[in-house]
Amino acid sequence: MSLPDFLIIGAMKCGTTTLQAQLVAQQGVFMTTPKEPNFFSDDDVFARGMGWYGDLFRKARPGDLKGEASTHYTKRPTHPHVLDRLRPHCPSLRLVYMIRNPIDRAVSHYIHEWSEGRMNSDPVAEFARHPQMVDYGRYAYQIAPWIDAYGADAVLLTSLEQLKADPQAELSRVARHIGLTGPVAWQADLGAQNVSAERVRRIPFQDLLIYNPLATRLRRALVPKSVRNAIRDLRKIRTRPELPADLRRRLQARFMADRDDLARIFPDHPALDLCYPFARADHG
Structure with missing residues (x-):
């Protein structure tokens, strides 16, 4: 059975789709379709069996480094069984964990859920109802079990932030870590992937009204493209939500405690400054 050599394990809304697209563009790298199989995290996917998972890598060429990118793998406590399921099958892996400013990540997560119609326009209420939006940005909490394993x-x-500041250098660093020995080149034409600002809010019966093949043909035949685009733009989030000051302070306090733990795991890592600008304010 063909199994991965490396995993991108998150975090959600931190640029993993962009990184995955860049790695796929390099000679000698194979990554799965779908990008996020979430096999070891999601019970219904894991129930498909290891044969199903191994088939995701079947088209890799001899010598390719094989990988996948599932952000659910670092979503404690939502998915608690990932490592118990993974380790027996993949005892040796190279792992890439991608983070960002945790406040920005939380806002992007909120936009994602809003666009899917799962959350309303009140971020204070939604953060209170969904503590996982904070937990997924507690990076030390998420990565510690992987370090242990x-x-x-x-x-x-x-x-x-590192990928944006010097994309070629950071892609090269990732490539070396996963074991890619050939040259790598950042593909600027790929652009950023899965951008929150481009997300469109779902509507009731969306699959029936929009993605149904008959509805699609009728819409394209009867509604001018300019009108279709204007309607789509109305369903995009127009401005990035601003968190109320008291909520922002509470989140920063949670993330600062986790940053201290992250600094003990990765001392002097550049992400400690780049991803936590509010730490400088606290210490200055």
Whole structure:
């Protein structure tokens, strides 16, 4: 059975889709379709069996480094069984964990849920109802079990901020970590992937009204493209939500405590400054 050599394990809304697209564009790298199988995290997917998972890598060429990118793998406590399921099958892996400013990540997560119609327009109420939106950005809490399971040398910590600041250098660093020996080149034409500002809010019966093939043909035949685009734009989030000051302060306090833990795991890592600008304010 063909199994992965490396995993991108999150975090959600931190640029993993962009990184995955860049790795796929490199010679000698194979990554799964779908991008996020979430096999070891989601009970219904895991129930499909290891044969199903192995088939995701079947089209890899001999010598390819094989990987997948499932952000559910670092979503404690929502998915608590990932490592128990993974370790027996993949005892040796290279791991990439991508983070970003945790406040920005939480806002992007909220936009994602809003666009899916799962949350309303009141962020204070939604953060109170859904503590996982904070937990997924507690990066030390999420990565610590992976360090225990695979060792610190197996985990590369990177960040969206580092990828934006020097994309070629950071892609090269990731490539070296996963074992890619050939040259790598950042593909600027790919752009950023899965951008929150481009997300469109779902509507009731969306699959029936929009993605149904007959509805699609009728819409394209009867409604001018300019009108269709205007309607779609109305369903995009127009401005990035601003968190109320008291909520922001509470979140920063939670994330600062986790940052201290992250600094003990990855001392002097550049992400500690790049991803936590509010830490400088607290200390200054």
